[in-house]
Amino acid sequence: MTSVLVVDDEPQIVRALRINLSARGYEVMTAYDGRSALGVAVEGKPDVVVLDLGLPDIDGVDVIAGLRGWSTIPIIVLSARTDSSAKVEALDAGADDYVTKPFGMDELLARLRAAVRRTVAREAGDPVVETASFVVDLAVKKVQRGGREVHLTPTEWGLVEILARNPGRLVSQKQLLQEVWGPMHVNESQYLRVYFAQLRRKLEDDPARPKHLITEPGMGYRFEL
Amino acid sequence: MTSVLVVDDEPQIVRALRINLSARGYEVMTAYDGRSALGVAVEGKPDVVVLDLGLPDIDGVDVIAGLRGWSTIPIIVLSARTDSSAKVEALDAGADDYVTKPFGMDELLARLRAAVRRTVAREAGDPVVETASFVVDLAVKKVQRGGREVHLTPTEWGLVEILARNPGRLVSQKQLLQEVWGPMHVNESQYLRVYFAQLRRKLEDDPARPKHLITEPGMGYRFEL
DNA sequence: CCCCGGCCTCAAGAACGCGTAAAAGCCGGA
DNA sequence: TCCGGCTTTTACGCGTTCTTGAGGCCGGGG
Numbered sequence: 001m002t003s004v005l006v007v008d009d010e011p012q013i014v015r016a017l018r019i020n021l022s023a024r025g026y027e028v029m030t031a032y033d034g035r036s037a038l039g040v041a042v043e044g045k046p047d048v049v050v051l052d053l054g055l056p057d058i059d060g061v062d063v064i065a066g067l068r069g070w071s072t073i074p075i076i077v078l079s080a081r082t083d084s085s086a087k088v089e090a091l092d093a094g095a096d097d098y099v100t101k102p103f104g105m106d107e108l109l110a111r112l113r114a115a116v117r118r119t120v121a122r123e124a125g126d127p128v129v130e131t132a133s134f135v136v137d138l139a140v141k142k143v144q145r146g147g148r149e150v151h152l153t154p155t156e157w158g159l160v161e162i163l164a165r166n167p168g169r170l171v172s173q174k175q176l177l178q179e180v181w182g183p184m185h186v187n188e189s190q191y192l193r194v195y196f197a198q199l200r201r202k203l204e205d206d207p208a209r210p211k212h213l214i215t216e217p218g219m220g221y222r223f224e225l
Numbered sequence: 226m227t228s229v230l231v232v233d234d235e236p237q238i239v240r241a242l243r244i245n246l247s248a249r250g251y252e253v254m255t256a257y258d259g260r261s262a263l264g265v266a267v268e269g270k271p272d273v274v275v276l277d278l279g280l281p282d283i284d285g286v287d288v289i290a291g292l293r294g295w296s297t298i299p300i301i302v303l304s305a306r307t308d309s310s311a312k313v314e315a316l317d318a319g320a321d322d323y324v325t326k327p328f329g330m331d332e333l334l335a336r337l338r339a340a341v342r343r344t345v346a347r348e349a350g351d352p353v354v355e356t357a358s359f360v361v362d363l364a365v366k367k368v369q370r371g372g373r374e375v376h377l378t379p380t381e382w383g384l385v386e387i388l389a390r391n392p393g394r395l396v397s398q399k400q401l402l403q404e405v406w407g408p409m410h411v412n413e414s415q416y417l418r419v420y421f422a423q424l425r426r427k428l429e430d431d432p433a434r435p436k437h438l439i440t441e442p443g444m445g446y447r448f449e450l
Numbered sequence: 451c452c453c454c455g456g457c458c459t460c461a462a463g464a465a466c467g468c469g470t471a472a473a474a475g476c477c478g479g480a
Numbered sequence: 481t482c483c484g485g486c487t488t489t490t491a492c493g494c495g496t497t498c499t500t501g502a503g504g505c506c507g508g509g510g
Contacts, residue, residue, distance in 0.1 A: 218379035
């Protein structure tokens with residue numbers, strides 16, 4: 001299910017959006033200020049964010065920057081300001097679209113569909129990553145090894161998923177910890193050692209000499225095909 | 226260079242866009258009707274399309290469909306119709322954005338940047354820096370020399386990364402020390418000597434006569450391609 | 451000619467990060 | 481309540497990396 005984070009300080013707008021979005025099968029999260037919006041975004045990993053710019057605590061542009069710091073989630077800005085400088089500012093800060101209030105619900109929903117479609121298209125590319133030893137199916141969240149399915153715990157899968165989405169790339173310890181354990185645990189690199197040992201035991205032919213789950217000492221980990 | 230296909234049957238709009246886009250460094254292609262637009266798109270493979278919906282020959286939505294049949298190029302629709310049903314129709318046909326005429330050039334350019342930014346982020350082909358002796362891949366954080374991968378320690382990589390991002394430019398000792406060792410060690414120029422010796426041993430064909438990792442005595446270091 | 455600053459080289463101990471194992475804590479379901 | 485699976489914590493040995501100091505080289509200036 002596609003999840004949407006709605007951020008606005010006007011309850012009636014949040015309510016209207018929640019009703020319309022839920023009715024169309026979206027999962028809806030909400031936030032009423034910038035600070036909690038960033039928190040909810042980290043926790044809930046929404047597929048798209050609808051963001052009002054006139055928030056009470058943080059400037060809208062800073063909220064965009066805060067999201068863009070770690071994510072490429074599409075952001076659709078809602079704002080009462082119609083002047084082009086506001087639009088330019090928001091779009092250049094990293095927003096994907098800009099809709100002025102009052103807005104037509106039909107149009108907003110269409111723009112939302114367009115935004116989601118783009119990211120789906122981006123990630124749709126063969127959601128299966130294959131190595132000589134095992135196969136990762138990102139769509140159904142399963143791993144096979146020698147024809148047999150390998151059971152992974154949620155944490156293990158979290159790591160495998162991030163790595164498999166970045167084949168060949170070095171992924172920093174910080175990024176892994178951030179995305180799997182949350183921003184509070186970015187220094188617990190011991191977790192990574194424990195879990196990578198576990199994953200190697202489950203997936204590598206020779207866990208002591210891994211061919212695919214590679215450690216880059218001091219930097220991070222790499223998923224070699 | 227980013228290329229833009231502008232499709233509109235009103236010459237003055239095409240001209241205005243051509244001038245503004247060229248001035249900002251875009252490569253501009255043009256078409257005045259739907260049929261030729263599809264042809265030019267196939268030939269020129271633009272990075273983004275600005276499409277007027279009121280074309281003389283083909284209905285705008287069909288042009289979108291014609292493009293979407295084989296491509297995911299971002300499409301920004303221009304249209305005089307402000308009713309939401311028109312917007313919904315175009316967006317659901319596959320358009321990425323919808324701007325109503327008359328439009329502000331600033332805003333259109335910002336939306337165009339947003340559209341391009343998305344696809345660049347998506348396709349970001351590895352930024353690779355290549356010399357006669359070795360290859361630095363900044364995205365995956367790897368260095369190759371003569372087909373074989375060279376292992377770099379975190380500190381070594383830190384130096385190579387900074388230099389490779391500034392090819393040909395002189396980078397001061399202070400900057401290198403600051404970025405790799407932190408502000409506390411900007412005077413430890415001995416570190417640089419030790420590590421550059423190490424890097425030259427790993428990367429240069431003749432470490433005693435470096436061709437790429439050049440010392441500028443008293444100033445800093447330079448990465449020659 | 452000699453001195454000196456800056457650079458290169460080498461080597462050794464300290465510090466760090468990794469892998470591994472095993473115990474302890476924390477649920478949720480039977 | 482007990483059990484089993486999963487996560488978090490602790491401990492230790494080991495190899496690698498970083499830091500540091502000493503010595504040699506080179507070129508420019510006195």
